[in-house]
Amino acid sequence: MIPTDGSPIGDTPALLVIDLQQGDPETDEAMVSDAGSVAGxxxxxxxxxxxxxxxxxxxxxxxxxxxxxxxxxxxxxGAELESCEPPHTLRGSAAERLHPDLDVDADGDDLPPAEYVVEKRRYNCFHRTELEHLLATYDVDTVLLAGTMTNVCVHYTAHGAHEREYAFRAVEECVAAPTAELHEIGLRCMRYLQPRGVRGLDDVTGALADYDGNPVVRRVTETGRVTDDVGAVSTDVSK
Structure with missing residues (x-):
């Protein structure tokens, strides 16, 4: 059930890091998203x-x-052909790799336990991806959102979460858009959906420090699997 106590991370959170990819040299300047709530x-x-x-x-x-x-x-x-954005995130371009300054393997091949790379074709991270399967596996009720763009993929993913009965928490210092105006519009739209849906980084990291941890994550870390009970299930219902 969606948490209603206003916690910065909900009861069982997952972190979604959205579209922080290397830029295509031909379009990087046009697609840059460096307007956020913090300097730098x-x-x-x-x-x-x-x-x-x-x-x-x-x-x-x-x-x-x-x-x-x-x-x-x-x-x-698809409909992105009608977008005001230039061509972007094409296979065969630098966008196939995550940004080199992120603390993650840029190709997504060498990830820590309980971390995953998911490809998407639309703004909303829920749209025809395996996201809901992963969230169900870890019994998630709240998605923490970071990445770009505040007004597009972050906002649309927040909307997708809202429609599917998840709480969302966009971490304000971790999202950005091409302009300050678009960034603020994205934040306002998310706050309209869930007034507690935009939170500060210190509030979120502080709550994470007090969190007991997801037991399925610990199991994957310790054993490499979400469960030890895998394989064919007996057809003998008496067992």
Whole structure:
């Protein structure tokens, strides 16, 4: 059930890090998202996100890294063909890798336990991805949101969470947009959906420090699996 006590992290959180990919040299300037609630631009967003990721790892919280990727012939681009944005996040470009300053393997091949890379084709991280399966496995009720853009993929993922009965907490120092106006619009839209849905980094990391940890994350860390009971189930219902 969605938590209603106003906790900065809910009862069983997961961290979603959204679209912090390397830029395409041909479009990087046009797509830069360095307007946030803190000084320092994109570098500061990466730095604060690393702080948030470290807190989530220490607290035994699942971490899910998202990449928006499209085919180079735009066959899966859909309605983004009507967007004001230039072509972006194409396969075969630098966008296939996570940003090199993030505290994670840029290819997503060497991840800590209970961390995953998920590719998406649309703004909303829930749209036709395995996200809901992962959240169900870890019994998550609240998604912590970091990444870009505040007004697009972060906002649409917050909306997707809201529609699916999850609480969301966009961590304000860890999200950014192309302009200050668009950043503020994104925050306002998320606060309209869930007034407690935008929180400060210190509040979130402080709550994570007090969190007892997700038992499934601990099991995966210790054994490499969410459960030891795997394999064929007996057809003998008496067992």
């Amino acid at each position: 631009g994109y570098d500061a967003i990466i730095e604060h996100t690393n702080e948030l990721v470290a807190a989530a790892r220490d607290a035994d919280v699942p971490v899910i890294w998202f990449k928006e990727l499209h085919r180079p012939d735009f066959a899966d681009y």
